[in-house]
Amino acid sequence: MFEAFTNQPIRLIGEDGSRTQPFELDLSVDELLQIHRDMIRARVCDERLIPILRQGKTSFYAQSTGMEATQIGIAWGVKKKHDWFWPYYRDNGLLLTLGMPMGRWIAQLLGSNEDVCKGRQMPQHFSDPENHIASICSAIGSHIAPAAGTAIAQKYLGTDEITVCTFGEGATSEGDWHAGVNMASANKAPCLFICENNQYAISLNVKDQTNSKNIAVKGHAYGIPGFYVDGQDVLAVRAVVKQAAEYIRAGNGSVLIECLTYRIGTHSSSDDDSRYRSKDEVESWRAQDPLVRFERFLEKEGILPAREEIEAYYGSVLAEFEEALQKSDASGYPTWEILFDDVYSDLPDHLAQQALYLREENL
Numbered sequence: 001m002f003e004a005f006t007n008q009p010i011r012l013i014g015e016d017g018s019r020t021q022p023f024e025l026d027l028s029v030d031e032l033l034q035i036h037r038d039m040i041r042a043r044v045c046d047e048r049l050i051p052i053l054r055q056g057k058t059s060f061y062a063q064s065t066g067m068e069a070t071q072i073g074i075a076w077g078v079k080k081k082h083d084w085f086w087p088y089y090r091d092n093g094l095l096l097t098l099g100m101p102m103g104r105w106i107a108q109l110l111g112s113n114e115d116v117c118k119g120r121q122m123p124q125h126f127s128d129p130e131n132h133i134a135s136i137c138s139a140i141g142s143h144i145a146p147a148a149g150t151a152i153a154q155k156y157l158g159t160d161e162i163t164v165c166t167f168g169e170g171a172t173s174e175g176d177w178h179a180g181v182n183m184a185s186a187n188k189a190p191c192l193f194i195c196e197n198n199q200y201a202i203s204l205n206v207k208d209q210t211n212s213k214n215i216a217v218k219g220h221a222y223g224i225p226g227f228y229v230d231g232q233d234v235l236a237v238r239a240v241v242k243q244a245a246e247y248i249r250a251g252n253g254s255v256l257i258e259c260l261t262y263r264i265g266t267h268s269s270s271d272d273d274s275r276y277r278s279k280d281e282v283e284s285w286r287a288q289d290p291l292v293r294f295e296r297f298l299e300k301e302g303i304l305p306a307r308e309e310i311e312a313y314y315g316s317v318l319a320e321f322e323e324a325l326q327k328s329d330a331s332g333y334p335t336w337e338i339l340f341d342d343v344y345s346d347l348p349d350h351l352a353q354q355a356l357y358l359r360e361e362n363l
């Protein structure tokens with residue numbers, strides 16, 4: 001059992017890949033290797049999306065390199081296609097590991113005809129009802145209260161689903177965050193709030209974001225447990241998320257988890273990070289790569305695949321990416337006419353007239 005409100009982040013694997021404490025591994029070798037592949041898949045896609053952005057195929061992207069242990073650990077601690085998710089725009093590893101097809105994500109980034117929203121959401125504001133992933137909200141913190149509402153509905157309906165809501169540490173300074181966490185807690189709603197603390201809200205360092213010792217302690221204010229976890233340790237994140245999910249499913253109300261991680265890339269495609277952090281700092285975190293740490297662990301356990309096998313997997317993910325990209329691009333792009341679709345079952349007269357006008361103008 002992990003304790004809430006620890007002073008140090010909960011950790012199972014050290015930098016060198018060895019166990020920091022004795023623990024029983026409740027994952028098979030196949031599962032451990034799948035976690036490794038999930039981390040690689042997230043990393044490859046993230047790196048591949050930068051040139052896609054520079055080629056102008058999409059106009060916005062939020063990188064997640066360095067945050068794979070947090071995001072893949074979360075996905076492995078919950079019940080996929082069962083629990084419901086209110087993620088945020090940087091959750092690339094989470095969406096892929098929850099089962100959202102890569103092609104569906106790429107179509108959303110491109111806004112092509114294959115996109116479920118046909119380009120009517122901002123790029124990287126994905127959704128995937130099939131995998132219980134709600135649409136991304138651009139206004140920071142604005143998805144916390146809807147997540148609390150989802151959890152209250154789950155309790156009311158008597159399901160054994162839980163709601164998982166992720167956000168950056170910047171979101172915890174928004175009024176919406178406090179209202180939402182309070183609402184979930186006061187209703188003893190089955191809601192798991194997870195802060196992916198990557199230490200910067202655009203240019204603002206977490207130390208200037210809050211005077212609290214960390215984010216997890218904010219659980220005290222709402223009477224819910226707050227767990228402080230090493231977000232570079234995929235097994236620790238998965239184990240704490242799993243324990244919290246079981247506690248919530250047993251009817252104990254909400255939980256807050258903070259995963260301490262780092263954003264290696266820039267905040268978004270329109271950010272110059274040299275204005276607010278040093279190269280040395282970025283390099284020191286690059287040296288604490290969660291993927292490398294997990295590989296060291298697998299090596300110590302004697303189950304790390306041969307380098308050629310790992311390289312082959314990188315290649316297969318790249319091939320999957322290129323195929324999905326080409327397929328999405330080839331599906332074409334929506335015209336203005338979709339503006340009038342999917343909102344009303346019977347288009348009101350004034351909109352029908354506007355559509356007619358645009359068609360006559362041959363726009």
Ligand SMILES: Cc1ncc(C[n+]2csc(CCOP(=O)(O)OP(=O)(O)O)c2C)c(N)n1
Nearest residue numbers: 090138139140168169170171198200201202
């Ligand atoms: C209500 C609101 N205020 C400001 C912004 C502009 N904004 C976009 S992302 C961001 C930083 C969010 O930081 P954090 O929650 O820590 O997540 P991160 O991007 O670091 O993963 C801000 C301030 C916004 N989208 N919404």
